[in-house]
Amino acid sequence: MSELYTRRLRSEVELLHALAERNPGRLANVTTDGGTLALVLNGPSAMLVGTTPPCSIARHDLWIDFPVHFPAVPMELFLLRPVVHPNIHPDTGFVCLWDRHRVSNTVEHAMHKLVAMLAGYLQNAEPRHVMQPGAATALPIAADAMPLLGVQRDEVPLQVDTVPRRRLQ
16 A cells, blocks of 8 residues: 555544544444444434335444545445435445545545435436436435534535536636
8 A cells, every 4th residue: 555545544534533523423333444434324314225115214334445546536435225315326335425536535525425415415416426316306305414513624504505506617
């Protein structure tokens, strides 16, 4: 492993522990195994994939994988039990977090985005990011949606941006 990878991974682990301390009860059981971090996110509630009748869960076991070439390539986040969301793979639990990779994306960014996704406030409708095409219409806003308190960033509010954005020319 390169020195850059080792330093950045250490920094991400420290950041995740600080985020867990800032959000007691919300982030728990943070463990590290090489380039993989495992943890539990408590809330918001989301519908499990493939359950009849529909079943909602509020405990999300997940892991974050830091590939060998991180930070040049993005970290990957997986849910142990996939939930209904257009940007979450129904079989593998892979969470498509990034529309465009940036080296500056941190585990804190990933966790804020995941909470917004699980709460029903964030989704990417671009076809290359959609892994559950029918999920967008069935995605409810979670009643127990609460943002995480940030460490490096301020708390990220959970709200829908109603102003359409346009690309700068």
